[in-house]
Amino acid sequence: MERFLTSFSESEGGWHSDGRTLVLATPRGEVTVRTKCPPGSFGNLRMEDGLGHFAHYSSIIKTVGAFEEIASRKQSIVTMALAESNLIAGYCVCWYPAADERWSALGELMYEMAAIEVSRNYRGADLAGIMLGNTLQYDFFEDKIAYMVGFSWHWDLEGTGLNPAQYRQKMMRLYGRFGFREVYTNEPNIALRVENVMMIRVGSRVSAEDQLRFRHLRFGIKRP
Amino acid sequence: MLQDYPKAIVTPDGISILLRPVVESDEEALRVFFSKIPEREQWFLREKLTDHELLHKWLQRLNFDSIIPIVALREDDGTIIANLRLYRSAAESMRHVAHLRVMVLPEYRHHKIGSWMILDCVKLAMDLGIEKVIAEFINGMEEPAIRAAHRLDFRQEAVLPNYVKDREGKYHDLLIMVRSLQREWSDF
Numbered sequence: 001m002e003r004f005l006t007s008f009s010e011s012e013g014g015w016h017s018d019g020r021t022l023v024l025a026t027p028r029g030e031v032t033v034r035t036k037c038p039p040g041s042f043g044n045l046r047m048e049d050g051l052g053h054f055a056h057y058s059s060i061i062k063t064v065g066a067f068e069e070i071a072s073r074k075q076s077i078v079t080m081a082l083a084e085s086n087l088i089a090g091y092c093v094c095w096y097p098a099a100d101e102r103w104s105a106l107g108e109l110m111y112e113m114a115a116i117e118v119s120r121n122y123r124g125a126d127l128a129g130i131m132l133g134n135t136l137q138y139d140f141f142e143d144k145i146a147y148m149v150g151f152s153w154h155w156d157l158e159g160t161g162l163n164p165a166q167y168r169q170k171m172m173r174l175y176g177r178f179g180f181r182e183v184y185t186n187e188p189n190i191a192l193r194v195e196n197v198m199m200i201r202v203g204s205r206v207s208a209e210d211q212l213r214f215r216h217l218r219f220g221i222k223r224p
Numbered sequence: 225m226l227q228d229y230p231k232a233i234v235t236p237d238g239i240s241i242l243l244r245p246v247v248e249s250d251e252e253a254l255r256v257f258f259s260k261i262p263e264r265e266q267w268f269l270r271e272k273l274t275d276h277e278l279l280h281k282w283l284q285r286l287n288f289d290s291i292i293p294i295v296a297l298r299e300d301d302g303t304i305i306a307n308l309r310l311y312r313s314a315a316e317s318m319r320h321v322a323h324l325r326v327m328v329l330p331e332y333r334h335h336k337i338g339s340w341m342i343l344d345c346v347k348l349a350m351d352l353g354i355e356k357v358i359a360e361f362i363n364g365m366e367e368p369a370i371r372a373a374h375r376l377d378f379r380q381e382a383v384l385p386n387y388v389k390d391r392e393g394k395y396h397d398l399l400i401m402v403r404s405l406q407r408e409w410s411d412f
Contacts, residue, residue, distance in 0.1 A: 163406050165350040172351070181228045182347075184340065194346050194376070194405075219234040 014038075015075055020134060026125040031089055033127070035134050037078045039071045045080075048087045050119030056158040060115040061091065070095060075108075079135045081118070081127045090118035092131040094146075102187055103147065105217055109210055111141070113148040113175075120159045128174055136178050142203040145214055148175055149187075152195040164195040175199045185218035225351050226288075231344060232299070235335040240299040243344050248283050250295060250304065255279060257295075257304040260329050267391045268362060270325065290314060294344065296328075296337055305332045308341045310349060310357075320355040326369060339372040346376060346403055355406045362388050363397040370399065378403045 019036035042064050051059045061067065070093050071078045081090035094113045097103040103110040113135075118127045136146070150171045152164045160167060172182065180199040190196045198218075202211060216222070230244035246254070258266075258274040266274050273279045286293070289312070296306035306328040312319060324345050328338045342359075349357050359378060361370045378401040386395035 165353075165406055169351055182231070184231055184233055184344070194343060194350065215232050215240065216234055216238070219236075221234060221236075221238055 016071075018138070020137075022130075022134065024125065024127070024130060026122065026127070028089075028122055028125075029083060031122065031125070031127065032082045032085070033079065033130055033134060034082065035077065035079045035131075035137075037067070037071055037080050039068055042067045042071070045082070045086050045088055048083065048089050048119040048121060050121035050123075051088065051117065054156075054159065057156040059117055060154060061093070061117070064088070067091070067093070075140070077135055077138075079131045081122070081131055083122065088119075089122040090116075090127045090131060092116040092128075092135050094135065102217065102220075105222060106145075106210070106214060109143075109145055109206070109214070111144040111146050113146055120156070123160075129177060132174065132178060136201070141201070142205045144203045145206055145210070146180075146201045146203070148180065148199050149190055150195075150197040150199075151189065152193050164193075168195045168197055171197060172199065175201075183218060186220055187218070225348060226292075233296075233337070233340045235337065237335070239335070241296050241305070241337060241340075242299050243294055243296050243341065245288070246283070246286065246293040246295055246307075248286070251280060251283055253297070253302065253304045254283075254295075254307070257307060257329065261327060262330060264391060265327075265365075268365075268388065292348065294341065294348075296341055305329045306337050306341055308345055310345050312354070320353070321358060322349050322352075322354045322356075323358045323360070325359075333368055336372075338369055339375065342369075342372055342376055346405065350405045355404065357403045357405065359401045359403075361399045361401065363399050365390075365396060370401070373401050373403075376403065 016036045016038035019034060019038070021032060021034045024031045024033060045064050047064065052062065067078050070076050073095050076093065076095040079092040080088060083089045093115050094111060096108060097110055097112050116128050116132060150168065155164065155167045157164065157167060162170065178201065180201045182197055182199050185191065185198050190198050226245055230242040233241045233243065235241060255276055258279065261274065271278070271282065273282060292310040294308045295304045297304045306326065308324060308326040311323040313321065324342065326338055326341055346357055359373050380399055381402045382400040384398040384400070387398040388396045390396060
């Protein structure tokens with residue numbers, strides 16, 4: 001069950017002004033999901049115990065300070081799932097690709113769903129789906145090719161009890177719910193293991209020409 | 225599983241290729257495809273799909289539960305340039321295993337299309353819950369495909385010496401290569 005609260009507006013009129021807040025009932029108690037968390041809103045937060053370092057797995061984002069830096073980037077989105085008002089139970093972050101990544105060759109057409117993670121203690125309540133769905137609700141995405149890359153060496157196989165093939169399917173089902181589909185590429189990191197996956201969602205206003213440029217770029221061919 | 229098709233690849237010289245499951249209306253394009261396979265290679269086909277009538281019946285009886293046939297076609301003119309079939313047994317004891325056969329037109333054999341098709345097949349098999357994909361190659365005749373399989377982590381499991389006979393009556397070894405798909409987290 002979920003209920004929406006009002007949009008919050010720490011930076012009225014700017015990129016973060018249409019952030020949304022909703023409250024979910026989970027088996028572990030209420031969790032608040034906030035999209036477009038602005039810089040300056042992370043100071044009193046701390047990571048929940050199910051995020052962090054484990055024997056075979058480490059969170060992609062390990063410190064609260066990292067969220068501050070990400071939220072400061074141009075048109076980045078930080079979505080948080082908070083328990084007990086200041087405990088980070090999950091997060092979803094997205095941004096434009098870094099200049100040294102292949103996908104940056106297409107400028108602001110490309111937008112990376114860079115990381116999504118839910119604490120081991122809060123899994124099973126579809127927090128990942130709710131964070132992702134609410135992050136993707138912005139009209140901004142209709143001008144973008146949103147993409148995610150799943151590297152099997154980042155996956156919490158131990159914590160989930162899944163093997164890489166099963167985890168890959170779980171990721172594909174999650175993103176598939178929001179219109180993402182798998183595409184192929186010869187990008188070396190993605191191509192390194194067959195379990196790895198690249199999925200994209202093409203915005204409704206992305207031109208056929210831009211889609212073709214992206215297709216060629218996936219195979220290392222640059223078109224004008 | 226199949227809803228993500230067609231999947232696009234681009235060859236190094238910029239040709240756009242689409243991978244997708246075979247449909248009944250592919251019959252004419254498949255006839256053309258098989259007619260371009262060199263005769264010495266047609267000899268080794270397990271199913272004589274070069275025969276028009278057999279191809280027609282094969283397409284009519286297609287059952288994706290036992291065979292998933294994928295074609296690669298040029299996006300610009302729809303020419304089928306490669307064909308891959310993933311076979312699954314109906315027996316419960318063998319449902320976790322699938323066999324693949326791949327065939328690429330000679331003029332497209334240095335564009336890595338076979339490699340992409342095998343990769344696609346491995347991913348599809350993984351998503352179907354298959355645990356092992358088995359590929360059989362004729363030693364000395366299918367070297368590009370053998371190299372592609374090695375690159376995709378297929379391991380040689382067995383050699384059947386003098387198992388296959390060519391049109392001239394000469395014997396060839398059959399290589400059996402296997403790709404395991406269901407690794408555990410402890411493998412990392």
